[in-house]
Amino acid sequence: MKRNTWQRNAVREALDGTDRFVSAQSLHSTLRAKGSSIGLATVYRALADLAIEGEADSLQSDQGESLYRACTRGQHHHHLICRNCGRAVEIEATEVEAWAHRVAAENGFVAPSHVVDVFGVCGECASDGSAPSLE
Amino acid sequence: MKRNTWQRNAVREALDGTDRFVSAQSLHSTLRAKGSSIGLATVYRALADLAIEGEADSLQSDQGESLYRACTRGQHHHHLICRNCGRAVEIEATEVEAWAHRVAAENGFVAPSHVVDVFGVCGECASDGSAPSLE
DNA sequence: AAGTTATTGATAACGAATCTCATTACCAGC
């Protein structure tokens, strides 16, 4: 049975408090910096659980690091992510879904799924010349 | 200046000999199994170079492993990949390119790029109940 | 309150990828 611990809540709240994709490591050090005594392994476990339960979205950075973000809507969606700061916007991709299914079927592939992410530099990062915090 | 070594050629030929996405590690052990004495680090270096030069495409597996495949066409394209065996088909995605650019612009993001991959189970893998070789 | 057992967290272990550096061998110029 699933138990309700302050650690899991802390991770959930930390995720809910930002619109950015963050790594388990950075989330852990943020919490520790705030005085929490949460362990790194627990953060990894909590994030994995949240992702399974659909409360968090995850994607892989260019460097192969797993990044997580609070999932605000129930239905399937994709993201437009700032390469510089990690800020992300949830986006619809109805046309792309349809295209993916069609392409799979045309080539005799079954059980299609897809990875669709759009990256760019957000307006805020584009205007100031700040150093990359993500990457 | 760039030199032409039998090691680089071996990696290039091994990639050209398959239509599948393979990892550096598996490509290395394949070559070793054939009697080659090529080193693992060299395989990593050769694959990275091929990817930079546009002779190979790369993507990240679910497990964060980098996979490579010979690139047969010069222009930008995407892939339909078999989750089971790694076999891949190059696909056009003109509509997707346009969609990605539009979505980025609508949200004030500049310098857009995108990651678009379609996964599925190819006809061959769907018919026989073989164990997954990729994953 | 007591017992059960999921959860935690420090640390070890793992695996992919990169770095180090002495050795090798490609190749341009003679």
Added chain:
DNA sequence: GCTGGTAATGAGATTCGTTATCAATAACTT
């Protein structure tokens, strides 16, 4: 064909993200 310089190699060490281990803890049920 030699030869010198220097890019490339490869065994092993190292880095770094992530997962496994396992004794201690704490969240639920009764």
